[in-house]
Amino acid sequence: MTVRVGVIGTGMIGEDHIRRMTAVLAGAAVTAITDVDKDRAAAVAERFGIQAVHATGRDVIADPGVDAVLVASWGPAHEEYVLASIAAGKPVFCEKPLATTPEACARILEAEAAAGRRLVQVGFMRRYDAGYRALKAAAGDGSIGAPLLAHMAHRNPAVPPTVTSEMAINDSVVHEIDVTRWLLGEEITAVMILAPRRSRFAAEGLQDPMVVVFRTASGVLVDDELSVNVRYGYDIQCEVVGETGNARLANGGAVAVTGEHGRATAVPADWRVRFADAYDEEFRAWIADVAAGRPPGGPSSWDGYAAAVVAGAAVRALRAPGWTDVPLRDRPVFYGVAGAAS
Amino acid sequence: MTVRVGVIGTGMIGEDHIRRMTAVLAGAAVTAITDVDKDRAAAVAERFGIQAVHATGRDVIADPGVDAVLVASWGPAHEEYVLASIAAGKPVFCEKPLATTPEACARILEAEAAAGRRLVQVGFMRRYDAGYRALKAAAGDGSIGAPLLAHMAHRNPAVPPTVTSEMAINDSVVHEIDVTRWLLGEEITAVMILAPRRSRFAAEGLQDPMVVVFRTASGVLVDDELSVNVRYGYDIQCEVVGETGNARLANGGAVAVTGEHGRATAVPADWRVRFADAYDEEFRAWIADVAAGRPPGGPSSWDGYAAAVVAGAAVRALRAPGWTDVPLRDRPVFYGVAGAAS
Amino acid sequence: MTVRVGVIGTGMIGEDHIRRMTAVLAGAAVTAITDVDKDRAAAVAERFGIQAVHATGRDVIADPGVDAVLVASWGPAHEEYVLASIAAGKPVFCEKPLATTPEACARILEAEAAAGRRLVQVGFMRRYDAGYRALKAAAGDGSIGAPLLAHMAHRNPAVPPTVTSEMAINDSVVHEIDVTRWLLGEEITAVMILAPRRSRFAAEGLQDPMVVVFRTASGVLVDDELSVNVRYGYDIQCEVVGETGNARLANGGAVAVTGEHGRATAVPADWRVRFADAYDEEFRAWIADVAAGRPPGGPSSWDGYAAAVVAGAAVRALRAPGWTDVPLRDRPVFYGVAGAAS
């Protein structure tokens, strides 16, 4: 059975997922699309041979030739389309963020609960990266004992000068928020931000670098360095420290070249290179779940909600010394036990 | 356009490729299969929802619902099915070996030339591995200067006691034969085998380990250690040494775990783990070429023929001291310039 | 010229330094020793052929056959012997801590200033480790741009159950305090302690692990994980993050062994193994300075004082949320510019 997917938003990420479902992965066909930029939608439809170009996202969701929905529009529109997909009873993959406020995320939780079944998956692709999966395995199989700490770093080569600290938290740190919750299998309960000396590449309004510290329910501490103008590449570090050992992303590169610059391995140029396989794997799993009529096994509405609440607390922490609490509602039984792996 | 593939041979590898084309990759459907074990063919058809189970490979090739053929039967049957596919004008992917003798491979060359277009791709999947591709890039982009030497190692955890030196060359060393030709972009002209002290795990009739030395047309020397009972895992090493630097497979693993065994990264358990992504990439490229009506961009009949001739020389070298020449015919213009990357 | 050294305290560290100056390094002879345990002092004198065993440290300092003094007694006695050495006009190497309180350290500063020349070196041996020296070079030569952050970890295999958080700061974290000041070439102005979930190996009264965060005068932030019961070995990590790159201790081990535990390098069993070469180099440099009549080039009284003040602030920070200020007096011109490398 081929899953017929309707795509709302055909910008860079939307188009890349269309390519993925059309030219890379088995089991899916993109049958309808829409975009606020009509010309762009038409061009994408032409490029990938997609029959229906609709006027609105609601039309895509309503299309009887659409089995499942991918929401890749800009963030403020996510809530509307996710809710409409739930209302239509169609599985929906929503790129991060699930919605732009905790309240909007909560409305999605409620709608999904009312629908009586889980229909939503959120696009936290790192859970599908081979490195992070090996890290989660090591953290869980006794190799390093019970986790006590984690050290993370998220380094981007550059960001536009319009990016603010708030945007950096919502766009970048949110990945470590999800990774923390997933790796450790528990909720983040407090967050603190430490502000070092700024990089000369940091535009006004941007604390770059920053160190975001998370505390989880059991007391594990996570320090996450966010540096968004490192110039040299996209460099993601993660180490989990347990009672009797530790495990870290090896990030070793495919080859080591020895020559005038010493013995060197390459650093990925950007996140598309670093997580190319993770995106493929993420959609492969989602398509398989949809085809099988199973609830999606990836990040749920709850994960999207929790990430939004923690990110919101982190934004407040930018202006508050010390710990800022994370005001998370109780986890509905509907979403299963915290920390279950995707 | 979906490429409809007929599969001859549904053993372990054949079935894995069926799974790949059915459940992993876009653009292909397996529409007909056959196997000498009829029950097995029926079970595979059931498992993957394949409609036609034919009595013979020739029936698969003749099936009008088959656009392209995958030959995954045992080696001695390869020639017949490849020739029949060429005769039918259908693209054919043949698992290694292309055929079991240089003469049989030569007949395929001639048939393909007579057909007037390239239809055959041979299953040397390492060309699609990210590590080997980065190695080829480094060898070609000036990072290490002109290649002078290469050092390789091919280590298997274990082989059955029935495996002989000849079989080890034809099944395992053949990969380094293809890699050597492809990485360096030239032919192997002579081969020598050095026989060290044998492992206590080597059964009678098997020289394990052995060092196979290749010399190429321009004089590059390649030493390849084949060890097939190392117990600890599947460990593939490759280093190209150039005039001003060198490049090697990093083989670093996804995570480094520090604990009672020091700071360690995992070694893959077997070739399926090590080359899983390469197999996917290999078929993705082949399906795309078939769909586009292009000649296959991967290893050609010529590559299959050359590998067979070199492997044959290596087998003779088992019993001859010093260099054994590789009696390669002239490369038909039809196959383009030696060393062009896939 | 052979430097004649008198040693006060012949416990484990004192004896090891005697061995170093007697059997390993050129240019020094140990001519007089003392210890509160007279039998031990006698046995050490016998073992290394040392002529004079004195009743007290003051006798060692006063001995006309002693050119320079090594203080390796327990901490509370350091002040007395360092002051007496200064009063005698003799160079003195004092194992860390310089003294057990900031006030005592300040008295040493004043005595040294009154003496009109620098006579004191403090035993922060990491400054002589090849890894840390390469790190300081990278941080200073433009390879990584201006430092903004540093991430450190100090992991001991085990500590006795009597060790408290205060002791762990004064004995272990003090090394990262000195490293931070030296690597970055500036003072620490504030400190914060974050307390994660405790290891099951942590005895009562010990926060293990803890994360100590330092802020320097220019705003560089340093997070230092202290874990003192990791079981697997002695594992020291340090990464300096600059505006355009970063540098970290490679800690790679001398050989990589591939086998049933993957591809592994060893972790040192303890600090003696890890810093054996650094101790040698530290004394080689000190002996050369003394022989040449130069002021010692290593960590000064000021460094010992500053470390004590920061460690004191860290101890207070154990019970204070947020940042605790470091009440450092003004740096006397006498000690040169902050951050000059040893």
Added chain:
Amino acid sequence: MTVRVGVIGTGMIGEDHIRRMTAVLAGAAVTAITDVDKDRAAAVAERFGIQAVHATGRDVIADPGVDAVLVASWGPAHEEYVLASIAAGKPVFCEKPLATTPEACARILEAEAAAGRRLVQVGFMRRYDAGYRALKAAAGDGSIGAPLLAHMAHRNPAVPPTVTSEMAINDSVVHEIDVTRWLLGEEITAVMILAPRRSRFAAEGLQDPMVVVFRTASGVLVDDELSVNVRYGYDIQCEVVGETGNARLANGGAVAVTGEHGRATAVPADWRVRFADAYDEEFRAWIADVAAGRPPGGPSSWDGYAAAVVAGAAVRALRAPGWTDVPLRDRPVFYGVAGAAS
């Protein structure tokens, strides 16, 4: 007791060892020197405060103020001075080669046997390198099973255009000859040379690179790449392959720097940097043995003789295809069991 050392030859290596014994290591004093360049000898004596500058090496050996002799003159003079030292009953450290011909080495063996005690140590410093020592430990402690193969590479940044293949074997490959014998604890019985395409940096008369293959008594095969114009640095590789695992020099560098050139560790600029600690350790051990009146624990006359015979066979192998036998005489019982570690 201070060992009074007389040094014959104060060229680059001789002077460096004088510095080492004077300014670095405990237990030795250089009391007499000589050199064919009288001005140079005088300048070195001045620089290091050495009292006696003699006219000839024989005068140095005869000097009653000399307990032990270091021969660091040019190779052709080694035999004479080693024999004279033996005749004088004085321990002698001879830089490699022990002598320039197997016959000359054999005369030394005979003289030492006639003297009735071992007095000679040969300067194969790699046996004192931490990496090689860890490799020997791994090869011997069961971590990798019984050794079957070894892969080595010896890469120099550049050599003068006057260097020939014969000189490269005698000066460079001789290190791997000694390492092979020592690591594996057995003799080399045959050698073969494989000549790849030459580097554009290779002067006439020099096969660069070359691969030298050794076969040991038990059948272990060692392939050693010698490349002497790699430009980028001094790069020494060694991997021992056993039945169940393998161990290799990690060569990881002290720090990893991540920036515009990827994630890189440094390669040593030359052999002095790479083996600085090994030279220190080598002399520390020799001085201790001399002081204790023990036979030297390092490479013996037998090791020097065996290296010369193997190197001679390798030179002949330059012009002989296939294996060239190593015509080693029987090992005198006097030198103990083959393969005992230093």
